Structures are given as structure tokens and as C-alpha cells.
Amino acid sequence: MASLASNFIGIKSPxxxxxxxxxxxxxxxxxxxAFEAGWGGVVWKTLGSEGxxxxxxxxPRYGAIWxxxxxxxxxxxxxxxxxxxxxxxLREIKSVKRDYKDRAMIISLMVxxxxxxxxxxxxxxxxxxxxxxxxxxxCPHGMAERGMGSAVGQVPEYIEMxxxxxxxxxxxxxxxxLTPNITSILPPAEAAHRGGADAVSLINTVKxxxxxxxxxxxxxxxxxxxxxxxxxxxxxVKPIALNMVAEIARNRETRGLPISGIGGVTTWRxxxxxxALGAGNVQVCTAAMTYGFKIVQEMISGLxxxxxxKDMALSDLVGRAVPNFVEWQELNLNYVTKARINQxxxxxxxxxxxxxxxxxHQAIAxxxxxxxxxxxxxxxxxxxxxxxxxxxDCITMEELPKGAVDxxxxxxxGDYANWTTxxxxxxxxxxx
Amino acid sequence: MTNSPLTPGIVxxxxxxxxxxxxxxxxxxxxxxxxxxxxxxxxxxxxDAPCITACPTSIDIPLFIRQIATGTPEAAAKTIxxxxxxxxxxxxxxxxxxxxxxxxxxxxxxxxxxxxxLLQRYATDVVMxxxxxxxxxxxxxxxxxxxxxxxPAGLACxxxxxxxxxxxxxxxxxxxxxxxxxxxxxxxxxxxxxxQAEVEWLLKIGGIEIRTGVELGRDVTxxxxxxxxxxxxxxxxxxxxxxxxxxxxxxxxxxxxxxxIAELRQSGDLATLPVGRxxxxxxxxxxxxxxxxxSKLLGAENxxxxxxxxxxxxxxxxxxxxxxxxxxxxxxxxxxxxxVLGNGxxxxxxxxxxxxxxxxxxxxxxxxxxxxxxxxxxxxxxxxGAPDGLPVAGGKIAGPAARVWVGGDCAAGGEDLTVxxxxxxxxxxxxxxxxxxxxx
Numbered sequence: 001m002a003s004l005a006s007n008f009i010g011i012k013s014p015x016x017x018x019x020x021x022x023x024x025x026x027x028x029x030x031x032x033x034a035f036e037a038g039w040g041g042v043v044w045k046t047l048g049s050e051g052x053x054x055x056x057x058x059x060p061r062y063g064a065i066w067x068x069x070x071x072x073x074x075x076x077x078x079x080x081x082x083x084x085x086x087x088x089x090l091r092e093i094k095s096v097k098r099d100y101k102d103r104a105m106i107i108s109l110m111v112x113x114x115x116x117x118x119x120x121x122x123x124x125x126x127x128x129x130x131x132x133x134x135x136x137x138x139c140p141h142g143m144a145e146r147g148m149g150s151a152v153g154q155v156p157e158y159i160e161m162x163x164x165x166x167x168x169x170x171x172x173x174x175x176x177x178l179t180p181n182i183t184s185i186l187p188p189a190e191a192a193h194r195g196g197a198d199a200v201s202l203i204n205t206v207k208x209x210x211x212x213x214x215x216x217x218x219x220x221x222x223x224x225x226x227x228x229x230x231x232x233x234x235x236x237v238k239p240i241a242l243n244m245v246a247e248i249a250r251n252r253e254t255r256g257l258p259i260s261g262i263g264g265v266t267t268w269r270x271x272x273x274x275x276a277l278g279a280g281n282v283q284v285c286t287a288a289m290t291y292g293f294k295i296v297q298e299m300i301s302g303l304x305x306x307x308x309x310k311d312m313a314l315s316d317l318v319g320r321a322v323p324n325f326v327e328w329q330e331l332n333l334n335y336v337t338k339a340r341i342n343q344x345x346x347x348x349x350x351x352x353x354x355x356x357x358x359x360x361h362q363a364i365a366x367x368x369x370x371x372x373x374x375x376x377x378x379x380x381x382x383x384x385x386x387x388x389x390x391x392x393d394c395i396t397m398e399e400l401p402k403g404a405v406d407x408x409x410x411x412x413x414g415d416y417a418n419w420t421t422x423x424x425x426x427x428x429x430x431x432x
Numbered sequence: 433m434t435n436s437p438l439t440p441g442i443v444x445x446x447x448x449x450x451x452x453x454x455x456x457x458x459x460x461x462x463x464x465x466x467x468x469x470x471x472x473x474x475x476x477x478x479x480d481a482p483c484i485t486a487c488p489t490s491i492d493i494p495l496f497i498r499q500i501a502t503g504t505p506e507a508a509a510k511t512i513x514x515x516x517x518x519x520x521x522x523x524x525x526x527x528x529x530x531x532x533x534x535x536x537x538x539x540x541x542x543x544x545x546x547x548x549x550l551l552q553r554y555a556t557d558v559v560m561x562x563x564x565x566x567x568x569x570x571x572x573x574x575x576x577x578x579x580x581x582x583x584p585a586g587l588a589c590x591x592x593x594x595x596x597x598x599x600x601x602x603x604x605x606x607x608x609x610x611x612x613x614x615x616x617x618x619x620x621x622x623x624x625x626x627x628q629a630e631v632e633w634l635l636k637i638g639g640i641e642i643r644t645g646v647e648l649g650r651d652v653t654x655x656x657x658x659x660x661x662x663x664x665x666x667x668x669x670x671x672x673x674x675x676x677x678x679x680x681x682x683x684x685x686x687x688x689x690x691x692x693i694a695e696l697r698q699s700g701d702l703a704t705l706p707v708g709r710x711x712x713x714x715x716x717x718x719x720x721x722x723x724x725x726x727s728k729l730l731g732a733e734n735x736x737x738x739x740x741x742x743x744x745x746x747x748x749x750x751x752x753x754x755x756x757x758x759x760x761x762x763x764x765x766x767x768x769x770x771x772v773l774g775n776g777x778x779x780x781x782x783x784x785x786x787x788x789x790x791x792x793x794x795x796x797x798x799x800x801x802x803x804x805x806x807x808x809x810x811x812x813x814x815x816x817g818a819p820d821g822l823p824v825a826g827g828k829i830a831g832p833a834a835r836v837w838v839g840g841d842c843a844a845g846g847e848d849l850t851v852x853x854x855x856x857x858x859x860x861x862x863x864x865x866x867x868x869x870x871x872x
Contacts, residue, residue, distance in 0.1 A: 391541060
């Protein structure tokens with residue numbers, strides 16, 4: 001079995017699966033059980049300044065969306081940072097770390113945006129022997145209205161400033177957790193980099209309303225007839241997170257900046273995708289909140305098996321897909337494929353036909369006895385039929401070889417050429 | 433002395449009192465809301481769905497399932513009833529395994545179709561239990577239609593006519609409306625008086641009067657009806673029963689399966705219903721299976737169905753045959769009765785194995801004898817009491833006459849299924865309506 005031993009910015013853990021800062025990591029009891037289940041590390045639920053702890057609502061904290069059989073696809077929360085006293089958290093962190101020296105112990109922090117507050121909290125955690133800190137610049141609800149969390153993460157200058165303070169007043173490795181509630185992830189990531197961050201982690205949750213109670217006309221989770229936006233996470237946000245991770249990984253200013261990937265990691269495969277797009281490790285929360293701590297065992301066995309099958313080390317996988325993440329204009333416009341329907345696998349549901357006929361390019365024919373075939377002269381290879389087909393591998397995309405005539409355009413398939421040289425592009429650069 | 437399955441003869445009370453309730457309970461428990469949601473999620477919402485084509489009443493199945501999946505069983509039930517006003521009963525008695533569920537693409541894909549019948553039952557039950565009847569009559573037309581037979585065809589016809597604003601009188605020879613829903617199907621398929629509840633629910637449309645105890649030919653003639661009403665619909669079913677044409681058929685203990693099933697359905701206390709120790713059922717259809725299984729459930733020790741052809745020719749579906757076997761019924765294929773043996777009352781039946789050759793079915797010299805203190809004949813029903821002057825072909829009424837429409841089991845064409853009868857009754861009502869309103 002391939003070793004999953006991970007070294008992320010000098011922090012070692014037996015595997016790259018950390019529990020993200022969230023309810024699963026908010027106390028000693030949980031974290032000990034998580035380590036027993038096999039998690040490589042935890043980011044302890046965010047600590048605030050010393051003083052009276054913050055309070056949470058006493059009604060529902062979570063909203064959700066579901067797929068078939070109530071499979072949880074997306075979770076939204078309005079819970080705040082830890083509501084337990086600082087000294088209790090610090091004592092417990094120290095106690096757990098003492099017993100699990102091989103596991104990563106990161107402390108998430110969120111204090112008011114002034115130098116004294118940060119200096120004070122960093123001094124207080126010094127004694128815990130934790131491996132690093134994560135700056136929570138991401139939380140989009142509750143704390144943001146008090147000038148913390150995503151209120152900082154949305155202003156690159158603040159990110160840079162606070163990161164500098166942390167590096168100035170602490171020896172610990174510093175991870176800056178970024179919010180996706182911005183128009184581009186790059187300015188915040190670049191600011192963290194300039195401020196001296198050892199890594200960034202992303203994404204934090206997405207501002208969201210999961211649903212509306214249609215009897216009380218309130219967003220959900222509903223507290224006494226009212227709702228507030230929450231932070232969205234779980235499988236539904238994975239595509240957003242993958243894109244943001246990959247943008248940072250390929251960006252010239254931030255290339256090489258270690259990334260801890262977060263956002264909907266539910267299986268080993270999700271984790272492998274984050275790693276391939278440049279994450280050095282992953283953090284998980286919703287999957288654990290849905291299925292319990294034990295899921296890490298599938299993640300460990302699956303990732304290890306995959307690395308064995310590919311004869312790769314964990315470090316070989318990290319960033320492997322980044323060079324292939326390009327801008328649209330670099331895509332090969334002479335790559336031509338056509339949908340192919342495997343008649344032996346087809347169960348004649350007609351979903352490909354309905355999708356193509358009603359909403360795409362009218363490129364699938366239906367015979368009176370329900371045989372579905374692709375009209376090559378109409379098929380633009382959009383892949384919608386593949387996506388709506390309920391049968392694995394029943395519809396596939398077949399590449400036309402070079403020189404073959406595309407019946408839709410009447411032209412033979414040519415060599416690689418992209419939009420930058422296309423005659424229809426007013427800004428095209430003449431091909432040499 | 434109390435009786436047991438081993439008590440000889442045809443006797444009641446073979447089982448402990450509590451066993452009857454358990455044995456005749458709903459043989460397929462209904463879905464709860466969550467089960468319905470999970471089952472509904474499996475529907476692919478096929479384009480031009482094969483299940484719709486396979487349904488004799490053409491219910492828009494993908495639509496009603498999606499309406500269940502989105503938490504609106506009321507809308508789902510309306511979708512069902514728009515096509516099939518007896519959708520509640522059909523959900524219970526349809527051989528879905530040879531209709532919609534056989535056509536389901538997930539049957540082709542995995543051998544596990546979407547459970548359409550149970551989903552239909554869920555939707556219709558939810559709304560019927562609320563007592564909601566989501567149809568209203570059109571403005572009364574003042575036109576009057578007589579419907580003969582209050583079975584599935586007649587009821588479906590009556591409801592659709594009433595909906596169009598016509599006044600309907602339904603004449604029924606038996607004491608209760610419902611036809612085979614009330615008298616002719618296994619008790620465990622329609623528990624808790626569902627057939628009568630459905631009739632009462634159906635009548636909420638208004639404009640329908642049911643007169644029971646009125647028999648065509650005995651109490652009223654077709655000529656009178658055509659004179660008194662603007663149109664007549666005949667849904668009289670098949671009241672006759674085929675004879676065995678075997679010696680000893682007249683012995684005590686030999687009986688029509690349909691009569692046994694009807695008596696069982698009307699019995700207030702199944703512990704008082706006598707059944708044999710060794711029961712032999714002759715036939716291969718749903719009636720044979722229903723009689724055999726219910727004999728077993730009443731406590732008969734040995735129940736055997738004997739059918740003259742092979743398993744694949746049985747009109748009872750494979751699912752029904754399995755159901756019988758699981759209930760403890762033995763099925764013997766390719767054998768036909770030669771004579772019923774007994775002194776005054778049936779004691780055994782002698783069978784000969786059959787051979788299916790170029791000259792049709794012939795009896796071989798190979799015979800065997802089954803002990804039988806009770807013998808049920810389930811070899812098909814026949815048209816009985818059809819009014820003179822109507823064309824008859826293949827033992828069924830072959831088509832409409834002037835101002836007379838026909839549907840259900842008594843009519844030529846179609847399978848003898850509840851759902852087919854509903855479709856024919858509904859379509860006849862539409863034809864009558866078009867004609868009465870001068871739209872034809």
C-alpha cells in the first residue's frame with residue numbers, strides 16, 4: 001500500500017486527511033475519537049479572544065439540500081466560532097496533542113482586526129504545542145458583521161496586514177483560510193502570500209439560503225420565524241472549491257504557495273481531485289458530519305489503492321492536473337467528437353432524446369421501437385446526453401481521427417488550433 | 433372438538449381465530465411517505481415512457497411519480513384518476529408485472545422496475561383517506577344514460593358520464609356495487625372493505641344512482657332501457673362459468689371457484705367459512721390462483737392447482753404463480769381432469785397427462801389421482817344473460833348497437849382485467865357523450 005504520510009508546510013501527519021475547523025473539532029472528546037478513527041490531523045474549531053464566549057442561536061443551526069433517498073448534498077450553517085471558554089479549549093488542545101504527537105494539530109483563530117488582539121491570542125496558544133495556526137478569514141455569517149471572518153477575507157489589505165502580525169508574533173506555521181465570497185480568489189491569495197503566509201486553505205463556506213419555509217415564508221434554518229444567510233458546504237460546493245484551488249495553483253504570483261484543499265471532500269476520489277489540482281492536503285467537515293469519523297478509513301484505503309494503481313507517490317499526485325487547467329482560448333477547436341450510444345447497454349428510457357431534442361441540438365433520432373441513434377450531422381458533442389443518461393458508459397464521446405470529415409461542418413478534422421488564431425476572432429494572431 | 437388442517441371433509445375453523453386476521457391481511461403492505469419518496473426517486477422520467485404505453489388506461493406514470501417525489505401526492509392522484517377513476521383498486525389488483533412494471537426501463541436495466549403499483553396506491557390512498565374527490569360535474573345536460581353492471585367498466589363509464597353532466601342510473605343484479613372488485617378478487621388484495629369505499633368515493637361526483645338487485649333480462653329488458661334512456665352501456669361481465677365436462681362434476685364438493693371467492697369476500701367471519709382438507713383447483717388463471725391461495729390461508733392441508741397446459745401458457749402471471757407456490761400451493765402442469773371420484777361426494781380427481789401436438793391438446797394414457805374433498809372449477813367464465821339481438825362472437829358481445837355501448841369482460845377484445853374494463857368504460861362514456869352532444 002502506498003504511503004500516505006504527509007508533510008504539509010513542515011507539519012507531519014500520517015495521511016493528508018485533516019478535519020476542518022468546525023463542530024467536529026470543537027472539543028477534546030471529539031478530537032480524540034477522530035484521531036482514533038484515523039484522521040491525520042485536525043484544525044481545532046476557531047478560538048476567539050479571551051473574555052465572555054460568544055453565544056449561538058438555540059434553534060436550528062443547519063439547513064440542507066438532499067438528493068435521492070435524502071442523501072445530503074449540501075449543508076448550510078449559522079453556527080459561530082467556539083462558544084466555550086478560551087482556557088478550556090487551550091487546556092484540551094494541549095492534552096490531546098500530548099497523546100497524539102504524530103497527528104497534526106492546528107488551531108483556528110479569529111479575533112478582532114487589531115494588532116493587540118492578535119498578539120495576545122498568539123501568546124496564549126504558544127504553550128499548547130500545537131503545530132500551526134489557521135487564520136479564519138472565511139466565516140461568512142455572524143462574525144463577519146462584527147468585522148471578523150469573511151469581513152477580513154474580502155479585503156486583501158487586511159489579509160496581508162493580519163498575516164504579517166501573525167508571522168511577526170508567532171513561530172508557528174501560518175495557514176490563511178480564504179472565503180469564496182469574493183469575485184476573484186486571486187487577490188486574497190496573493191495578499192496572504194505577500195503577508196508571509198506559509199499556506200492558504202480554501203474554501204470556507206459560501207453565503208447561502210438553502211431553502212424557504214413555504215408555510216412561514218422564512219429562509220431556513222428558521223429561528224422564530226426569521227432566517228439569516230448561512231455558510232454552504234458539502235458535495236454541492238466542490239466544483240466551486242476545485243476551481244478556486246486550481247486558480248491559485250496556476251497563478252504566477254501564487255504558484256508554489258501550499259494549499260490545503262477544502263470543499264465537499266466526501267470520498268478518496270474527491271480528495272485525489274483536489275490534490276491533482278494543486279492542494280497539498282485536504283480538510284473535511286461535511287462528510288464527517290454526515291457519516292461520522294469512520295469515513296476517513298475509506299478515504300485512506302481508496303487513495304492508497306489509487307496511488308498503487310498509478311504507481312505514484314502522494315507527492316507525485318499533488319499538482320499533476322494543474323498544467324492542464326488552461327484558459328478557454330487555449331482549447332483545441334479541431335478536437336472533434338461525436339456521441340455514441342451503445343445499443344447493448346441502452347435501456348430505451350429516451351432521456352438523451354428528450355434532452356437533445358428539447359434543449360440541445362436535435363441530434364438524436366428516435367425510431368418507433370425506441371431505438372436511439374446519434375445524427376452525426378447535427379451532433380456538436382455537447383455531452384448533455386452523456387450527462388443525463390442513467391446508464392454508466394452507455395453513451396460515450398468518440399474522437400474523430402485527424403482527416404476524418406465532420407458531417408456537421410463538412411470539413412476534415414485538422415491539426416491543433418485554438419481561438420487565438422481562429423479567423424472569426426477579430427483579435428486573432430496570424431499563424432506563422 | 434376443534435378442527436385443524438387435518439380434519440377430513442369440508443369444515444370451517446381449521447385455524448386458531450387469530451390466524452385469519454394475519455392470513456388475510458394486506459398481502460403487500462402500503463408505502464409510508466418515506467418509502468414512497470425513495471421509490472419515486474428511482475423513476476427516470478422517461479421520454480414517451482414505455483410504462484404509459486403498457487397501461488391499458490394510459491396513466492401518465494412518470495408525471496404522477498414525479499408529483500409524489502415533489503411532495504404532492506394529491507396532484508399525483510389527480511393525474512391517475514384523470515385516466516383511471518378506479519386507480520386505487522387497480523393499484524392493488526393490476527398484474528403490474530406484466531403491464532407497466534414489465535415495461536419499466538429499470539426492469540430492462542436491473543430487473544428491478546420502479547414500483548409503480550405501490551406508488552399509485554400511495555397517492556390514491558392518501559387522497560381517498562382525506563375523503564377528497566377532486567372531480568366536479570359539468571352543468572347538467574338533462575340527458576339520461578343507463579349503465580348495466582356496477583363493475584369496473586360500468587363504474588368508470590358512469591363516473592365519466594356524470595362528469596360530463598349526464599344523469600346516470602346504474603343497474604346491478606347483485607346486492608352490492610363493485611362487480612369483481614367486490615366479489616371476484618382475493619380478499620388480501622383489497623382489505624378493509626376497499627371496494628365499497630372506492631364505490632362510495634366515486635359516487636361523490638354526484639349524478640349517479642345505483643339500483644341493486646336489478647337484472648337485465650329478468651327485471652328489465654334492453655328494449656325498455658333503450659326506450660327510457662338516451663343511451664345504454666352494458667358492462668355485464670361474464671356471469672356464466674365453463675363446465676369441466678368430466679364425469680362426477682355434479683358430486684357434492686365440486687364448485688365454481690368464482691362462487692367460493694365471492695362467498696369468502698362477503699363472509700363476515702372467515703372462521704365460519706368451510707374449506708376442504710384436500711383442495712384441488714382446476715384452471716390456470718387468476719381465479720385459480722386466488723381460490724387456491726385463499727383455500728390454503730383458510731387452513732386446507734393440501735392445495736393443488738392442476739392446469740392442462742405448461743406454466744408459460746397460464747394466464748396467471750409468473751408473479752402470481754410464485755405467490756401461490758410461496759403460499760404452499762402445489763402447481764401441476766400438463767394434466768386435465770378425467771373424472772371426479774366419490775360416493776355422493778367428491779373424494780378424489782383422476783387426471784390424465786396431456787400432450788400438446790399438431791392436433792391440439794390430447795390426453796395421454798398416463799393418469800394419476802389426487803385426493804380431493806373439495807374441487808374448484810376455474811376454467812373460465814362465459815357470457816350469460818346477454819340480451820338477444822346483440823352480435824356475439826367468440827363468446828363475447830362483438831360490438832355496439834344503436835344507442836347501446838359495451839365494455840368490460842363481456843365485450844370482445846382486450847384482456848379480462850380490471851384496468852382494461854375501466855379503460856373501456858371510460859372510452860364508451862366519451863363516445864356516448866360525443867354522440868349525445870352531437871359531436872360525432
